[in-house]
Amino acid sequence: MEKTDVVAALAALAQDSRLDIFRLLVQAGPDGMPAGAVAEALDLAPNTLTFHFDRLRMAGLVTVRRDGRSMIYAARFEKMNALVGFLTENCCGGVPCTPVAECKPARKRSKIPA
Amino acid sequence: MEKTDVVAALAALAQDSRLDIFRLLVQAGPDGMPAGAVAEALDLAPNTLTFHFDRLRMAGLVTVRRDGRSMIYAARFEKMNALVGFLTENCCGGVPCTPVAECKPARKRSKIPA
DNA sequence: CGTTTATTTCAACAGGCACTGAAATATCAT
DNA sequence: ATGATATTTCAGTGCCTGTTGAAATAAACG
Numbered sequence: 001m002e003k004t005d006v007v008a009a010l011a012a013l014a015q016d017s018r019l020d021i022f023r024l025l026v027q028a029g030p031d032g033m034p035a036g037a038v039a040e041a042l043d044l045a046p047n048t049l050t051f052h053f054d055r056l057r058m059a060g061l062v063t064v065r066r067d068g069r070s071m072i073y074a075a076r077f078e079k080m081n082a083l084v085g086f087l088t089e090n091c092c093g094g095v096p097c098t099p100v101a102e103c104k105p106a107r108k109r110s111k112i113p114a
Numbered sequence: 115m116e117k118t119d120v121v122a123a124l125a126a127l128a129q130d131s132r133l134d135i136f137r138l139l140v141q142a143g144p145d146g147m148p149a150g151a152v153a154e155a156l157d158l159a160p161n162t163l164t165f166h167f168d169r170l171r172m173a174g175l176v177t178v179r180r181d182g183r184s185m186i187y188a189a190r191f192e193k194m195n196a197l198v199g200f201l202t203e204n205c206c207g208g209v210p211c212t213p214v215a216e217c218k219p220a221r222k223r224s225k226i227p228a
Numbered sequence: 229c230g231t232t233t234a235t236t237t238c239a240a241c242a243g244g245c246a247c248t249g250a251a252a253t254a255t256c257a258t
Numbered sequence: 259a260t261g262a263t264a265t266t267t268c269a270g271t272g273c274c275t276g277t278t279g280a281a282a283t284a285a286a287c288g
Contacts, residue, residue, distance in 0.1 A: 007130055013201075014124035015276080019117065036234060048277060050236055055275095069234045069285045084198055087127075129246080150264060162247060164266055169245095183255040183264045 001082040005060065009083045012059035017044060018052045022061060025075040029105050032074025034067070077105060115196040119174065123197045126173035131158060132166045136175060139189040143219050146188025148181070191219060 013019050020042050025032060039049050053073055056062040060079045065072050081102055127133050134156050139146060153163050167187055170176040174193045179186050195216055 003130075003133065007128055007133055010124050010128035010133070014121055014128045016117075016121055017276085019121055019124070034234085035236095039235095045278075046235060047237080047279085051276075054236095066284090071235065080201070084201055087194070087198055131246085148264085149266095153265095159248075160265060161249085161267080165246075168266095180254090185265065 001086050006083060006086050008059045009061055009079065012055050012061055015052070015055075017042065017048070018056060021049075021052055022056060022075060025062060025073060026077075026080070028074070030074060030077070032063070032065075032072045034070035034072050036070060038073065115200050120197060120200050122173045123175055123193065126169050126175055129166070129169075131156065131162070132170060135163075135166055136170060136189060139176060139187060140191075140194070142188070144188060144191070146177070146179075146186045148184035148186050150184060152187065 013022060021038060021044075024038060024041060035046070035049060035053065038044070039046055042049075044052075053062065053064070056073075057064065061076055063074050063076055065074075127136060135152055135158075138152060138155060149160070149163060149167065152158070153160055156163075158166075167176065167178070170187075171178065175190055177188050177190055179188075
């Protein structure tokens with residue numbers, strides 16, 4: 001990951017609401033959740049939320065897709081892993097100290113199995 | 115680590131010069147390096163550097179001590195580890211995915227052994 | 229079609245950020 | 259004390275950020 005991207009990602013996460021949003025999406029898993037649900041969970045004005053989503057998206061930390069009238073936002077785990085990787089890679093003068101965490105969330109199991 | 119501290123730490127690192135400064139200090143190891151050396155290495159005005167050092171220090175990412183007329187700045191590895199820990203802990207809905215990296219740099223060996 | 233629901237766009241504003249230049253402080257050497 | 263070196267403090271400035279409120283777009287439903 002380029003340094004520029006790292007700074008962008010850090011800046012995106014360095015804000016109260018956005019950190020909350022991102023963590024919520026991370027916990028929601030790869031399927032993501034609709035903007036409205038995030039707005040309700042965190043008690044944020046819809047326009048403010050759009051603003052923050054944009055930042056997260058520009059930073060590559062989040063993706064969107066449309067589903068009817070809802071916009072479904074989802075965390076990009078690869079990006080988060082890359083960020084953590086960058087922070088730790090220059091840890092001890094280039095010497096790898098410990099393996100870096102890799103986050104590969106299991107796809108959510110359907111409530112009604114086939 | 116509290117969410118407030120996390121946001122502060124992320125904000126501190128979310129800036130070009132400061133990310134450079136911190137990485138330089140991380141690579142310098144626990145003994146740190148004088149402000150002047152950082153200024154020269156990164157080509158930063160001394161007052162600008164002080165400004166950034168302050169931010170890093172307020173965020174708990176850096177410590178200072180005086181040595182003669184030099185101020186020696188050093189990275190706080192514990193804080194960096196805590197930050198990475200926080201980012202990964204809420205990774206997969208609370209389920210730990212992989213062990214988090216722990217950075218414990220070895221103290222620099224003296225060039226002239228006893 | 230018209231209405232409701234979900235989200236985005238736009239304009240405006242206070243506050244904070246990063247940088248600059250000049251001056252102050254602290255320590256060391258003579 | 260005087261001067262040199264290392265760093266900090268202070269005032270000023272343009273830019274970016276986060277929030278708000280009103281209006282616009284997009285899709286679903288009668």
